[in-house]
Amino acid sequence: MADNRPPDASRRSESARRAIHDAALALVAEVGYPRTTIEAIAARAGVGKQTIYRWWPSRAAVLLEAFVGLGERAAGQSGTDGTQAFPDTGDLAADLKAVLRATVDELNDPAFEAPTRALAAEGIVDPRLGAEFVQKLLEPSLQLYAARLRAAQEAGQARADIDPRTALELLVGPLTHRWLLRTLPLTHEYADAIVDHALRGLAP
Amino acid sequence: MADNRPPDASRRSESARRAIHDAALALVAEVGYPRTTIEAIAARAGVGKQTIYRWWPSRAAVLLEAFVGLGERAAGQSGTDGTQAFPDTGDLAADLKAVLRATVDELNDPAFEAPTRALAAEGIVDPRLGAEFVQKLLEPSLQLYAARLRAAQEAGQARADIDPRTALELLVGPLTHRWLLRTLPLTHEYADAIVDHALRGLAP
DNA sequence: ACCGGGAGACGATACGTATCGCCTCGTTCC
């Protein structure tokens, strides 16, 4: 029979949790996502399969949690408040270019690319995981764009009659498009071009 | 031993090919992509598994070919030359809105959504399939945008100093972003907003 | 005779479930 009782989280082993995270990330980097099976993760982490099945609904959920934890640790090192800072030098175009260029570098980094692609792909097919992916990994960054764009509106650097949400997608959308679909290489020049065109517009 | 000799394509059974296409499309629509296994396709098509393995490298390749065939048949019905027409009424904004709205409708159509999502997800992880997906399904549409934008430049409706490729991605990128990541619902209003903002720009 | 096609057996994984002892807790009873 299936055990439908929810496990007691207070008795959960933190060491097993971390070992599973580490094993998942290592395996994705070493052998790729398709071969990062639950059995392989369990073996590598020195953990029983049931310990994974007890706490996570799917292989992708394990990787997502591990990856989010990785990001949090990285963010905790540099900043004090945990949220990355979005530059505001008063020059909107320059600030956006700086951030988009940094995003380009991150997306081109093989260490980030493998797990991010795997999670994005899984999220595209599975709405539940997709929502979690967006909420935990993507949305926090997008909110920083929105805040910067609102500041720009108040400072008169951007039209006041636009929805910051739509404006932000005009910048991030093309970058994501090119990266996910690999239509053309993702470069700093492309990031700059997007910002220039988005701000000035395509009309004469 | 593995049979490395390429099979003789001239003796290939066209009826088996079409039966496999139909079975793949029907299964994706009925039970979803994960359960559209090669064995299920073979059984449904009344075909031996080896017949699939002989001609296609992967399950995704089967579905991609079937889906492309579907699109070609649909295009062949309406137009005479096989390529969809991109409107050119002289009003660039109106033309772009019409096409983006049509794209929104297509992406929101469940019959198109399931296979397209599955193929996009597979292509994100597998570069070979991704390239084929882009070349066979996406690029033909994008070329129509590029052509319309070049016409707009010659007619003075768009800045002459922009690369049509980048301009096109400014329009298509946000739409794809929202659809793939499901951040917010995909509506006609959103399509219109993208066109307006892309043409006018975000700067005051 | 050759070769593609239908059918399906076959070994190899990976899945998800079910137990088995082991260990660590908090509780209870003297």
Added chain:
DNA sequence: GGAACGAGGCGATACGTATCGTCTCCCGGT
């Protein structure tokens, strides 16, 4: 206050199922 006692998570592993990709086997058309 210290020992006995559940409860429950943990490592480990056996189990049945599903799918993979390969390998025959025989049939039928050319």
